[in-house]
Amino acid sequence: MHVNAVETRMKKLFFALGLIGLCAAAFAQKSSTDSIAEYRAMLQDGNPAELFEAKGEDLWKQKRGPKNASLEKCDLGKGAGVVKGAWVELPRYFSDTGKVQDLESRLVTCMQELQGFNGDEIAKTPFGKGEQSNVTALATWISAESKGMKFNLPQGHVEERKMYEVGKRLFFMRGGSHDFACATCHGQDDKRIRLQDLPNLTKNPGAGNGFGAWPAYRVSNGQMWGAQLRLNDCYRQQRFPYPLFGSEATIALGVYMGVNGKGGEATAPAIKR
């Protein structure tokens, strides 16, 4: 576990102990918000995302696909085979594909180029099935290798700056049957939907905390969700049509949130409700 996480939890614990010490009645009046926070803290130790991390690391090193090759030469933006720190600089521009890519779409490129898989087929595969579930496991491990590092997406290339601007436009775009934009829920501080806290993704700390938590293990369905599926399900709830896996729209939103989260700490793979 990361030192900061331990520290935070210790602080919480001392805080809780302090409350008991000061006034026993505080216990009876504990709000449901505090209880939910306590529940979430209990789940932190033993995040099943670790199972997916382990699978992802093996997949990275295993010789697979028509070319019977591993992914160890995959360039995630920091040079062939460099995993540590790659995730906190994604999405970024890749000259070989001429595109801004996020972690998941870049992994599909590597699986196609190095291992001989059909990238279009993987992109079309439903989340959680076949090679898609492998992409999620790989992304889980790769993000974990950047745990605790600070987001620092490059904005040097004009394509990266364009994608930020497109992402910003998409973030505020109102549409669907309910006129919802990403900003409807994630454009203000200290709001929640039902009991869920909503990070303000237009700036830190919300952008770093929110964007930096996915891939995450979802206890509600026991599934590991990558950033692409996270955004896909946001759009579903916005009543929009279905965003394609690795689409420019979802990648542009990743650039927008990631750049807004600059300096924020990577916490993925997290555990979510």
Place this chain on the structure above:
Amino acid sequence: MQTRRETLKHSAAVAGLLASTGLFPQYAQAFDKAAFETKSVAEAVKAMGGSAPVESKDVTITGPDIAENGAVVPLGVSTSLGNVKRMLLLVEKNPSALIAMFNVSPEVEANFATRSKMGQSSDVYAVAITNDGKAFFAKKEVKVTLGGCGG
């Protein structure tokens, strides 16, 4: 600390190792299906070889006051009693009350934690069964804001 490993690949070797220690045959008769199909706390304790359970401050149940999601509710059972042979974890209002049973040996502490599904808000129980068949329990209420059994 254990480094990550590919479980499938590794399992065969360890399984072989364990088989050679004579560990595997004991599995065959281990699981007590009937006990896990009982409906009430009392029936489950009886099926696990305990008498009518008595509340005891020497038994502890840990869990959240509110579980955000009934699919995953962290629960712990422990006791300071000696001569305990079994620890049970139960959720009163689940379709079957018994969640898990742990056999206590001299080599382990009578202190176990796992996570349970809960269909609705319910009392949860920790039960310690002693070598002479006495059963002691502790309970607490866990509120579930979203059920975890119906999918």
Place this chain on the structure above:
Amino acid sequence: MRIRAQAAGDKATIRVLMSHEMESGQRKDGTGKLIPAWHIQDVTATLNGKVVMTAEWGPAVSKNPFLQFTIKGAKAGDKVGITWKDNKGDTRSDEATVS
């Protein structure tokens, strides 16, 4: 499986995560048919090859189960083994070194 075994004083805390669906037997599929229970039912823990703990689980243990317990007298370098078996007869074993 992921096993973490951490010694502190004269005992070691063992934390285990297992990959398993833990289908409750209460859920229905798309056509309204009950999905049969599929769960880990036996768990065995060993210290240096000797059985120190066995457990029985029903289908209400959560998906991708977590287990924590404490082995007395375990020290750094000792081997902790975990084996599970489910109600379809499938089984997995893994091992970790106490640190």
Place this chain on the structure above:
Amino acid sequence: MNRKYQIALSAVVVALLTACAAPMPSSADLDKLTQDIIGRSFRAQGQAKLDRLSSDEDNLLCAEAERTGVPLDAKVTEAIEARNMKTIKAPADGKYLGDFKEGEKIAQSGAGKTWIDAEGSANGGNCYNCHQISKEELSYGTLGPSLYNYGKIRGALEPNSPVTKAITEYTWGKIQNARAYNACSNMPRFAHKGVLTEVQIKHVMALLLDPASPVNK
């Protein structure tokens, strides 16, 4: 320096120059690029067809104001509100309040209109997602104001009083089309966009304004 490196290096330089030299497009060009990207990024799924991506003028104006942080001109605001006001229709039978118990169910439900919802299935109101309403439901959102004691604190529980009449008509309009009162409200336009039926809106009205509703206890 050997020739191979020279070539590689000059390629890098060219790439860098291209990147630096390429100017950032104008805001209008970025709007156009965004539209092109939207066109390439989505597919129809279930009832969520591609027409859901086309923003009406109200949404375009509000989105731009929110993105740029430049508030809308007062005249534009008025025009949006006037346009939306025209969509509001009084109930055909003149009755505003339905059954508050049904209203509570609608307020609880967040279902409807997503690509996994069957077309034609009943839609929920999503009310608790954003508002506190009855005191019993602890799981409520805070994106909108609390509606607990909605009718009571507005003095709108007395039958036949002018205040009750005014609050009732305002609330009816607000649920039908919130943007008649607040040009860039985040609240869905429940009647205008066909999210809730007239009967459903009456039930939600009763939840807020019926003296017997738990909301007003």
